[in-house]
Amino acid sequence: MSELKTAIADAVKTAMKAGEKDRLSTLRMVSAAIKQKEVDERRSLEDADVLAILDKMVKQRRESLEQYESAGRDDLASAERAEIALIGEFLPQPLTDAEIDALIDAAIDETGAESVRDMGKVMGIIKPKAQGRADMGAVSGRVKVKLG
Template sequence: MDMRTRITSALKDAMKAKDAERLSTLRLINAAIKDRDIAARGNSEAQGVSDDDVLGILSKMVKQRHESARAYEEGGRLELAEKERSEVGIIEEFLPRQLDEAEEQTAVDAAIAQVGADSIRDMGRVMAALKDKYTGQMDFGRVGPMVKDRLG
């Protein structure tokens, strides 16, 4: 089942269950996907948003909500921080299992070997290989410095 179908099905289930919080978050996901669809229409070859694009959108949404929750906590708005965290939980249901730190290190080593990287100049190629294989499974903001350390 593709990502859009899973999200649409979950949206219908949330409507039937009258789960307002879940419904709201799923509608936000749908809106983000539709925005990307509209942006892709300018490209005549585009067939809409792929599952990899959806994974990227969901990963970005999770990152944004983590940042918002942190900002709300610093501002003393704990109820809003909690709302952001609950949205993260709903969004993460559609993402593949996140790699732990040891798995990320193994993936980085494998990507460096695959690309044949030997200097910091190859960092872009290593990151591209990781993104091709692990989109939605790792935080590339955290993995980037790891790659840099290995190549530097």
């Protein structure tokens, strides 16, 4: 069992014992998403797979948060912020801009990429290193700028 799955399962138990209903609800939602992916793929997930799921969940909540804020729904926006913070507890420390640039430069050097056509090769090297630690859409944009 991956360390992240174990940590999430332990957090569920702790939240149950402490009677933290909102926290428990979010943690159960995370556990259900992980379990669903395992059932769909018929295999036990590794930490990298769990990170991808958590990253996707945070991204979805950020999009919802923007929509709720623009609609003036502060009650729903605060709930999304709380879920983002809770899921973020299980994500690794985010990469700084300098670290992202260093990863991009190293990947470009490693692949010998010269134009935007080589972007897939570069992103293939960056993704496993930055998954869950950086917004991959933003990283992709920065790679385009460097290769463009």
